[in-house]
Amino acid sequence: MRYVSTRGQAPDLDFEGAMLAGLARDGGLYVPEEIPQFDAGEIAALAGLPYEEIALRVMLPFTDMEEGHLRGLVEAAYAGFEHDARAPLVQLGPDHFLLELFHGPTLAFKDFAMQLIGQLFQDAMKRRGERITIVGATSGDTGSAAIEAFRGLDNVECFILYPHGRVSEVQRRQMTTASEANVHALAVDGDFDDCQAAVKALFNDHSFRDRVGLTAVNSINWARVLAQVVYYFSSAVSLGAPARRVSFTVPTGNFGDVFAGWIAKRMGLPVDRLVVATNRNDILHRTFETGEHRKNGVSPTISPSMDIEVSSNFERALFMAYDRNGQAVARLMDELRDEGGFPISQGALEALREDYASGRASEAETAETIRAMHAATGETLCPHSAVGVKVAREHLGRGPMITLATAHPAKFPDAVEAATGARPPLPPHMADLFERPERMTRVENDLDALKKLIEERLT
Numbered sequence: 156m157r158y159v160s161t162r163g164q165a166p167d168l169d170f171e172g173a174m175l176a177g178l179a180r181d182g183g184l185y186v187p188e189e190i191p192q193f194d195a196g197e198i199a200a201l202a203g204l205p206y207e208e209i210a211l212r213v214m215l216p217f218t219d220m221e222e223g224h225l226r227g228l229v230e231a232a233y234a235g236f237e238h239d240a241r242a243p244l245v246q247l248g249p250d251h252f253l254l255e256l257f258h259g260p261t262l263a264f265k266d267f268a269m270q271l272i273g274q275l276f277q278d279a280m281k282r283r284g285e286r287i288t289i290v291g292a293t294s295g296d297t298g299s300a301a302i303e304a305f306r307g308l309d310n311v312e313c314f315i316l317y318p319h320g321r322v323s324e325v326q327r328r329q330m331t332t333a334s335e336a337n338v339h340a341l342a343v344d345g346d347f348d349d350c351q352a353a354v355k356a357l358f359n360d361h362s363f364r365d366r367v368g369l370t371a372v373n374s375i376n377w378a379r380v381l382a383q384v385v386y387y388f389s390s391a392v393s394l395g396a397p398a399r400r401v402s403f404t405v406p407t408g409n410f411g412d413v414f415a416g417w418i419a420k421r422m423g424l425p426v427d428r429l430v431v432a433t434n435r436n437d438i439l440h441r442t443f444e445t446g447e448h449r450k451n452g453v454s455p456t457i458s459p460s461m462d463i464e465v466s467s468n469f470e471r472a473l474f475m476a477y478d479r480n481g482q483a484v485a486r487l488m489d490e491l492r493d494e495g496g497f498p499i500s501q502g503a504l505e506a507l508r509e510d511y512a513s514g515r516a517s518e519a520e521t522a523e524t525i526r527a528m529h530a531a532t533g534e535t536l537c538p539h540s541a542v543g544v545k546v547a548r549e550h551l552g553r554g555p556m557i558t559l560a561t562a563h564p565a566k567f568p569d570a571v572e573a574a575t576g577a578r579p580p581l582p583p584h585m586a587d588l589f590e591r592p593e594r595m596t597r598v599e600n601d602l603d604a605l606k607k608l609i610e611e612r613l614t
């Protein structure tokens with residue numbers, strides 16, 4: 156399988172090349188040159204299979220790997236999950252289901268992709284005898300998932316930038332309590348968009364990039380999107396797909412998760428709607444409503460992993476909506492950087508609206524949804540999942556709706572306790588998190604300082 160850049164100027168790469176590159180050299184994101192198709196029989200045959208087997212069948216055609224080899228990596232990736240189903244479904248209402256994606260080692264859906272990426276990277280580095288430096292920006296969950304996946308691995312040095320004071324204490328401790336010397340938690344004086352911009356700037360400095368062997372594991376990495384395609388299939392077939400069409404509501408920030416749903420749909424999974432759910436940082440909801448993609452500032456919320464304004468994977472959706480015109484996408488991205496936004500062409504907007512719907516939840520609505528769901532069903536939602544459930548309920552009535560529960564409530568205990576009156580306990584394997592010693596480095600929001608720090612740590 157070949158991968159092309161959304162900005163049309165970088166060389167095509169194979170699966171491993173695209174995974175190791177992360178960001179393309181023209182600043183774009185890699186997407187598959189064509190999307191493998193599954194017919195109804197192949198989809199129906201997935202029903203009832205173990206998660207790992209579904210993962211293998213869904214991902215294999217996107218890779219250049221030998222089946223038995225990928226099987227071993229997939230099995231290792233999900234062995235540490237605390238639930239046999241990996242991604243179990245829970246019923247919330249007559250036609251509303253919650254897909255619990257928080258049974259991995261750091262209690263958020265990011266583990267699905269990151270645990271697999273850890274296996275894939277280690278495998279590639281072993282074979283190549285090379286060393287890489289991973290640099291990632293996180294609004295909280297990516298960083299902990301990355302550190303958990305890469306801690307102690309040979310030939311991998313892992314730097315995670317997070318916005319100082321803007322992640323929850325559980326998120327922070329999951330990043331700062333890893334004792335392995337190859338992981339570095341960096342607290343940046345800025346917000347998540349500053350962290351993400353710094354990572355992008357590091358990648359665009361080609362000499363730095365080559366010198367340190369820079370690799371991205373942020374949601375821009377194609378392998379992460381691919382790993383997330385799997386649970387759209389596993390959940391849909393357990394509710395009767397391909398005979399029944401299902402919809403999904405996805406709490407969204409960087410658009411990686413919901414874009415994985417779009418890939419599943421294009422592979423042949425009968426998906427009715429992909430509903431993009433945002434908190435009050437609603438650039439994506441406004442985009443679908445108005446046809447104008449325009450920044451207007453980020454403010455902190457109780458769902459911090461969605462406090463994002465530059466939604467990097469939205470570029471992939473634009474590339475598809477603009478009929479894979481990399482030049483057009485490059486122009487839009489320049490406009491976003493220079494003028495803070497851009498209008499979407501009529502044709503592209505119609506294409507987007509065919510697949511995606513959207514909605515927004517205020518802080519009060521999010522809290523009220525946590526309270527009401529707890530009272531009505533006994534299910535405790537994290538604030539991100541609650542944003543999803545609130546928006547999903549506005550889109551019911553067209554067949555089964557699956558809302559993605561993206562994190563465990565215990566990752567955001569203050570918001571959950573404020574809504575329900577009960578503090579959600581950490582699962583047993585994490586019960587001592589608050590006793591473990593922390594280790595982190597404060598850094599100013601300055602690119603040169605950051606480069607210097609990374610190079611010092613590598614020597």
Ligand SMILES: *Cc1c(COP(=O)(O)O)cnc(C)c1O
Pocket residue numbers: 263264265296297374406407408409410411412413460461539540561562
């Ligand atoms: C990362 C994250 C999101 C947003 O996912 P994207 O793929 O960035 O859209 C939502 N909820 C939680 C808990 C997350 O960690």
